[in-house]
Amino acid sequence: MRGYLARRLITLPLLLVGISLVSFMLLNFAPGDAAEITLRRQNGGVTPPREAVVELRQDLGLDDSLPIRYIRWVSSAVQGDLGVSYRSGNSIAVELFRRLPATLLLASTALALAVAAGIPLGVLAAVKHGSWLDTACRLLALVGAAVPSYMLAPALMLLFAVKLDWLPAIGYGSPSNLVLPAVVLSLGTMAQLMRLSRATLLDVLNQDHVRTARAKGLSEGMVVWRHALKNALLPIATVLGTSTGYLLGGAVIIETIFGWPGVGQFVVVGISQRDYPVVQGFVLYMAVIFLVVNLAVDVSYHWLDPRLHFGGQFN
Numbered sequence: 001m002r003g004y005l006a007r008r009l010i011t012l013p014l015l016l017v018g019i020s021l022v023s024f025m026l027l028n029f030a031p032g033d034a035a036e037i038t039l040r041r042q043n044g045g046v047t048p049p050r051e052a053v054v055e056l057r058q059d060l061g062l063d064d065s066l067p068i069r070y071i072r073w074v075s076s077a078v079q080g081d082l083g084v085s086y087r088s089g090n091s092i093a094v095e096l097f098r099r100l101p102a103t104l105l106l107a108s109t110a111l112a113l114a115v116a117a118g119i120p121l122g123v124l125a126a127v128k129h130g131s132w133l134d135t136a137c138r139l140l141a142l143v144g145a146a147v148p149s150y151m152l153a154p155a156l157m158l159l160f161a162v163k164l165d166w167l168p169a170i171g172y173g174s175p176s177n178l179v180l181p182a183v184v185l186s187l188g189t190m191a192q193l194m195r196l197s198r199a200t201l202l203d204v205l206n207q208d209h210v211r212t213a214r215a216k217g218l219s220e221g222m223v224v225w226r227h228a229l230k231n232a233l234l235p236i237a238t239v240l241g242t243s244t245g246y247l248l249g250g251a252v253i254i255e256t257i258f259g260w261p262g263v264g265q266f267v268v269v270g271i272s273q274r275d276y277p278v279v280q281g282f283v284l285y286m287a288v289i290f291l292v293v294n295l296a297v298d299v300s301y302h303w304l305d306p307r308l309h310f311g312g313q314f315n
Helices: 002-028 034-042 050-060 066-078 092-127 132-146 149-163 175-204 208-215 220-231 233-248 252-257 263-272 276-304
Strands: none
Touching: 002 066, 002 276, 034 050, 066 276, 092 132, 092 175, 092 220, 092 233, 092 252, 092 263, 092 276, 132 175, 149 175, 149 252, 175 220, 175 233, 175 252, 220 233, 233 276, 252 263, 263 276
């Protein structure tokens, strides 16, 4: 275990360098002059004079070669400085840190809803395999996976905010503002968990150790929740890990639709304004989150199944 963790911790910086290099190169090969675009936006769409463009390019360091600019950016990023926004002139790291609590609140609530509903419904569908409850759960999971969030969000806003006037449509700051975005954001993960927990549990329920537990006279609830479900958690843990990384990225569509001031909304504005440092900082932020979450998921495998070594072999 220690050797595995040491190898993963050594490879993390290398992966971050590779991801940062690819994102930096792609963004700097994007069409258009960042200095000219910034000045045109500040001047209300009027083409700026050439002298102003040249001066801003020098101020932003855009006249330097790509290798020099990349090394300068990485050197600053290692120290926690992701640069400044072309649009606002604010520190990108500060902006991400300021918006992170809103994203954490939304992501944790959505994940809790997905786990609280998805896994029990998947277990219920597996235990009642072939019944109308199984069919209803499978249909619900299919709808949750098929309906895109950008269609579901306006529909729920129209129903609960406009027609019924039960919940606010947009905003941030009160528990009622959290309900609609969290529900919409949780449905995709909920559907995944429901389908996966049903499929894996159906397989585990037919294994010998489950039959033995039943033969010992244990109740069906204890057989399912204590003996069967734990052995079905490995693929579920993988889905939870990838979903956590996605949610912490600040589900950009949901935050934009509901006016949620999180990380996702911040990067959407950066993309629309061609604010390349914001996009670069967001890519690095997402890379760190996914690498850390994946490492945590891998470590959790050993707790879920002690027979599993980190090389992928069983005792």
